[in-house]
Amino acid sequence: MLANMMDQPLLISSLIAHAARYHGQTEIVSRTLDEGIHRYNWAEAEQRSKRLAKALIALGVQPGQRVGTMAWNTYRHLEAYYAIAGMGAVTHTINPRLFPEQIEYIVNHAENQFIFCDTSFADLVAGLLPSFTTVKGIIFMCDRASMPSVVPDALCFEELIAGQDANYTWPEFDERNAAALCYTSGTTGNPKGALYSHRSTLLHTFAAIAPDGLGISASETVLPVVPMFHVNAWGLPYACAMVGAKMVMPGRDLDGASLHELLDGEQVSLTAAVPAVWLGLLNHLRSTGATLEHMKRVVIGGSACPRAMMETFQDQYGVEVIHAWGMTEMSPLGTVNTPKFQFKDLVGKAKVDLQQSAGRPMYGVDMMIVDENDQEMPWDGESVGELMVRGPWVIDAYFNTDPQPAHRIPGWFGTGDVCAIDPDGYIWITDRIKDVIKSGGEWISSIDLENIAVGHPNVAEAAVIGIYHPRWDERPLLVVVKQPGEDVTKDEMLAWFEGKIAKWWTPDDVAFVDDLPHTATGKLSKLQLRERFKDYSLPTSG
Numbered sequence: 001m002l003a004n005m006m007d008q009p010l011l012i013s014s015l016i017a018h019a020a021r022y023h024g025q026t027e028i029v030s031r032t033l034d035e036g037i038h039r040y041n042w043a044e045a046e047q048r049s050k051r052l053a054k055a056l057i058a059l060g061v062q063p064g065q066r067v068g069t070m071a072w073n074t075y076r077h078l079e080a081y082y083a084i085a086g087m088g089a090v091t092h093t094i095n096p097r098l099f100p101e102q103i104e105y106i107v108n109h110a111e112n113q114f115i116f117c118d119t120s121f122a123d124l125v126a127g128l129l130p131s132f133t134t135v136k137g138i139i140f141m142c143d144r145a146s147m148p149s150v151v152p153d154a155l156c157f158e159e160l161i162a163g164q165d166a167n168y169t170w171p172e173f174d175e176r177n178a179a180a181l182c183y184t185s186g187t188t189g190n191p192k193g194a195l196y197s198h199r200s201t202l203l204h205t206f207a208a209i210a211p212d213g214l215g216i217s218a219s220e221t222v223l224p225v226v227p228m229f230h231v232n233a234w235g236l237p238y239a240c241a242m243v244g245a246k247m248v249m250p251g252r253d254l255d256g257a258s259l260h261e262l263l264d265g266e267q268v269s270l271t272a273a274v275p276a277v278w279l280g281l282l283n284h285l286r287s288t289g290a291t292l293e294h295m296k297r298v299v300i301g302g303s304a305c306p307r308a309m310m311e312t313f314q315d316q317y318g319v320e321v322i323h324a325w326g327m328t329e330m331s332p333l334g335t336v337n338t339p340k341f342q343f344k345d346l347v348g349k350a351k352v353d354l355q356q357s358a359g360r361p362m363y364g365v366d367m368m369i370v371d372e373n374d375q376e377m378p379w380d381g382e383s384v385g386e387l388m389v390r391g392p393w394v395i396d397a398y399f400n401t402d403p404q405p406a407h408r409i410p411g412w413f414g415t416g417d418v419c420a421i422d423p424d425g426y427i428w429i430t431d432r433i434k435d436v437i438k439s440g441g442e443w444i445s446s447i448d449l450e451n452i453a454v455g456h457p458n459v460a461e462a463a464v465i466g467i468y469h470p471r472w473d474e475r476p477l478l479v480v481v482k483q484p485g486e487d488v489t490k491d492e493m494l495a496w497f498e499g500k501i502a503k504w505w506t507p508d509d510v511a512f513v514d515d516l517p518h519t520a521t522g523k524l525s526k527l528q529l530r531e532r533f534k535d536y537s538l539p540t541s542g
């Protein structure tokens with residue numbers, strides 16, 4: 001028997017409609033490329049999103065068609081998000097840091113009709129335009145005066161908005177329709193698309209704002225540093241609208257000084273990014289003696305948050321770290337590290353010990369670990385296996401990919417991450433399957449070794465990769481970038497591990513480099529690093 005409640009679809013447009021109606025005066029602040037700091041509010045954001053939606057309809061965009069965005073986090077990108085999905089088309093966020101061939105591939109694979117483009121990507125897009133097979137036009141996200149000349153017939157964002165009024169009712173349709181498309185960075189092979197629905201996005205948003213999610217309320221000021229082209233800025237543009245929080249959009253400048261200016265000036269209470277970004281901010285704070293007066297919490301995920309970073313934020317700056325784990329295929333949130341009831345009073349070292357875990361599943365995410373034979377492994381905190389997940393915002397199939405990579409276990413998505421789960425349900429990620437170091441049939445966690453290495457005061461960044469060894473198959477090589485102006489020797493580095501790990505985990509060698517390769521989403525690129533060190537011979541190889 002069906003129930004008698006209103007069958008109202010969960011649509012992305014309802015988020016901005018809510019923010020405009022109930023939090024209309026709450027500010028959205030952006031650092032823009034063309035007009036400095038821009039300020040307006042949720043009510044104006046909805047009005048302009050509606051005008052933009054009408055402009056897209058006038059351009060002939062049909063529901064279900066994909067419209068690309070290649071842009072920094074600004075109010076115009078936010079408007080594009082809501083206009084495209086709101087009128088029933090699909091927002092395809094393009095990561096401009098992908099290799100040009102990958103951008104060409106995803107734009108054509110997604111069959112983008114138009115691409116919204118920040119002026120800073122004008123040359124990039126102009127160069128690729130001849131290879132785009134479905135794109136009918138580029139829309140530069142600026143006013144007429146700032147229009148780049150490299151794409152002569154490009155459309156102007158502000159003119160499109162000026163050409164329409166806001167007399168528009170967001171359409172209603174099936175909540176299972178596609179709303180947004182995001183490609184994984186494709187470290188191997190072509191990028192693959194995760195196609196989110198309105199429903200999956202809304203359910204993910206409810207989970208994200210909850211206290212044991214990212215815990216976002218109307219009284220918060222949120223600065224998403226994580227780009228809107230990196231899994232929808234971890235859902236923050238939706239979460240902020242759902243609660244009507246103040247948003248601060250950092251635009252292009254993500255260096256420590258620029259971020260600090262906004263964090264401080266706008267009194268940001270919550271922010272989010274990958275660890276690499278926070279290295280820049282913490283360096284800036286260290287060298288200038290600046291503080292974080294208003295910030296209460298920082299969400300760190302995308303790669304493991306080193307203990308040293310966590311302690312610096314919490315002990316020196318009074319900012320609580322929320323360690324989270326997720327992936328493009330999970331919209332992205334999977335686990336968040338907040339204390340369960342029995343851990344609510346933890347303080348000091350015991351608290352930070354627990355925070356090393358990437359967290360526990362939020363409602364809506366179910367998980368298990370399995371061995372090579374797909375047998376479920378116990379949650380004893382020791383057994384390490386591949387993490388499998390399922391839930392209403394977890395990917396079922398990649399966008400337009402034939403053949404689909406098979407689900408190893410029907411109904412479960414294999415994350416490719418390796419972890420242990422402790423008896424309390426917290427996950428302890430040790431590696432990506434492809435990065436695990438196999439030494440004499442046993443696994444060594446590169447993430448654990450990296451975390452310890454970056455805890456050394458003279459180490460800026462560190463990576464550990466497996467190098468061929470005639471006796472053990474592979475042994476760990478530690479690759480280190482020193483802090484500017486500081487020194488550390490190989491022996492000091494290796495001594496640093498003593499007492500912190502089982503002796504046989506100690507790296508066989510240390511290589512000092514000027515920089516480490518990163519992926520398009522700011523993570524260590526182990527693939528490129530392994531390539532750099534492919535002919536490396538360990539001193540222990542005999």
Ligand code: ADP
Pocket residue numbers: 183184185186231300301302303304305323324325326327328329332358415416417429431432519521523
């Ligand atoms: P990509 O950077 O490959 O485009 P994602 O942003 O989807 O894709 O990355 C997801 C991956 O990032 C996860 O599968 C996991 O390996 C890694 N990751 C995310 N959060 C954490 C974390 N807290 N600790 C360790 N690894 C993490």
